[in-house]
Amino acid sequence: GAVVSQHPSWVICKSGTSVKIECRSLDxxxxxxxxxxxxxxxxxxxxxxxxxxxxATYEQGVEKDKFLINHASLxxxxxTVTSAHPEDSSFYICSARDELxxxxxxxxxxxxxxx
Amino acid sequence: xxxxxxxxxxxxxxxxxxxINCTYQTSGFNGLFWYQQHAGEAPTFLSYNxxxxxxxxxRFSSFLSxxxxxxxxxxxxxxxxxxxxxxxxVPTRSNDYKLSFGAGTxxxxxx
Numbered sequence: 001g002a003v004v005s006q007h008p009s010w011v012i013c014k015s016g017t018s019v020k021i022e023c024r025s026l027d028x029x030x031x032x033x034x035x036x037x038x039x040x041x042x043x044x045x046x047x048x049x050x051x052x053x054x055x056a057t058y059e060q061g062v063e064k065d066k067f068l069i070n071h072a073s074l075x076x077x078x079x080t081v082t083s084a085h086p087e088d089s090s091f092y093i094c095s096a097r098d099e100l101x102x103x104x105x106x107x108x109x110x111x112x113x114x115x
Numbered sequence: 116x117x118x119x120x121x122x123x124x125x126x127x128x129x130x131x132x133x134x135i136n137c138t139y140q141t142s143g144f145n146g147l148f149w150y151q152q153h154a155g156e157a158p159t160f161l162s163y164n165x166x167x168x169x170x171x172x173x174r175f176s177s178f179l180s181x182x183x184x185x186x187x188x189x190x191x192x193x194x195x196x197x198x199x200x201x202x203x204x205v206p207t208r209s210n211d212y213k214l215s216f217g218a219g220t221x222x223x224x225x226x
Contacts, residue, residue: 102165103163104160
């Protein structure tokens with residue numbers, strides 16, 4: 001149990017395009033999901049908290065208009081990187097909080113490469 | 116805020132035991148998590164301690180002392196596949212679900 005999926009696992013896009021990443025909790029409901037970014041050999045950096053049915057809460061320094069988050073159901077949150085640039089290339093990881101046990105489970109991550 | 120400290124690196128031999136310590140300071144406490152992260156992959160959940168004491172899960176055990184702000188992850192009968200980064204994490208505030216992570220401890224298992 002407690003499986004979180006992400007799609008796609010890899011994406012390469014041209015500068016200026018938008019990319020949507022999906023995060024799904026497969027066998028539990030998640031009112032709260034989180035989006036992280038991780039650069040090589042660095043720690044996880046929390047970007048935003050995604051709350052089902054309400055607006056996401058962004059961490060300081062993260063542009064909400066650039067990283068659009070939608071949490072339309074209890075099992076799905078999406079992150080859209082708008083007008084992507086090479087500096088947005090990173091490893092994006094979502095996590096979902098299992099309400100029953102209070103544990104966060106991570107998705108497998110999405111590698112984004114912007115050319 | 117949170118102040119989470121764990122060693123940067125540890126090296127051990129296959130079959131040995133490794134203890135990864137984590138100290139934290141937090142305003143309010145709502146549990147402590149340990150995650151394993153292999154290079155190039157996302158973290159995977161190992162353990163969640165809310166109460167003091169030792170919790171054992173196969174070769175991995177996690178200990179918590181809330182009064183001391185201290186936890187450790189014990190890896191027994193080390194295998195090569197245990198080479199990874201081990202992350203200690205606590206919620207940023209009491210009743211808040213955001214996790215604050217330590218920088219991670221890179222464990223290298225040698226034959």
